[in-house]
Amino acid sequence: MSVSSPVKIKIDGVEVTTYEGDTILSAAKRAGIYIPTLCYLDGLSSYGGCRLCIVEVKGSPKLFPSCTTPVSNGIEIITNSEKLRKFRKLTLELILSEKPHICSICVANGHCELQDLAKEFGVDHLRIEREWTAHKIDLTHDFLVIDHNRCILCARCIRACDEIEGVHVLDMKMRGKDSQVIIDMDEDWASSRSCTSCRKCAMVCPVGAIYVRDKPFSEIKDKEIAKFILSRRGS
Amino acid sequence: MMGDLRKINFATVWLSGCSGCHMSFLDQDEKIVDLAQKIQLAYSPLMDAKIFPENVDVTVVEGAIGNEEQLNLIKKIREHTKILIAIGDCAVTGNMVTLRNVLDNGAGAILKRAYIETATENPQIPNDVPKLLEQARPLNEIVRVDYFIPGCPPSADLINYVLTEIMAGRTPNMEGKAKYG
16 A cells, blocks of 8 residues: 655645555545545545535645545645635535524434534534425335435445445435435335445435334444455455 | 522423423523522423513523414514523524424425324324414524523533523633534
């Protein structure tokens, strides 16, 4: 993995030695520097969808998603600033206003990564008027449920299904706010012949959009699952 | 304003909510004694006042805006209040009161469900109560709100923290504290 040449960068003033091809997020993680993430999950490929992990790179007016931005020699990175906190908070408000998220009646209440991040960034209300659109809930599978009203389109389930389970049952249709996670060729879950019912989609879901019926979300949720399986495969 | 010895004219209001936030407010235990010494209760479901008074310093509002009466009341409250605080998820985001918002003819659908379909005797939709709004709304979509205390309900400690900060003339820092649900 790290046969490539070493790269020296600075994160929040701390000198970090990493290697060519590494991402800013993974370099920061190894150096023990916290960057908030939402769509990113250890063991899955980086998606760069949620924009929570944005960082500043000195000398550039742009903000960079640290999970997909490769390191380069000599760059200086800022992971926490007034500007970053402002944008991360707004990002969370945009995510929360896109669907009718109602924490008090959600299976993930108390174990939700979106709820935790909203707390961390002090999202005490939404400055954006919300979308009041009803989204589908697929209750056809024996025990797996997908509630699109809660889905934040982070695509963790899609990546886990494809990269870890290797079946690629799940994918995304449409674009923008019409995007939706689909099963096979946009079918009911019950009619899917490729789904192995492995539950990894539910294990990695940050918000309780996919869950196992009649099971506490906290019992199913396993943020380490992808990393764990990969380590046992020796990759 | 808060620094002088005059007692703070304080009101609490219960709109479309379950009263859980008022329960959590009362749950401040002994700390409510300190609070009580600083305030004078002007209007609250805990007392018998029919009309929302003028010149209120701080009003704490629980619940979403669900009907026409509440819509008028919240505008009057805003006019007569210096500091308006939304307490609980219903007031802050609309919470489950807004479940009807995604339905076609949401108000009609829930009235029919509650008073016709599930009625065992004399099914009829009441016409002597305030008219339901088609969509329930959080307070800040109707009026300006100065502070927000999310939670379902917010913990008594969080309520106490925010009120204490505001009454001391400070701005509460909600980072790490504002938890929905």
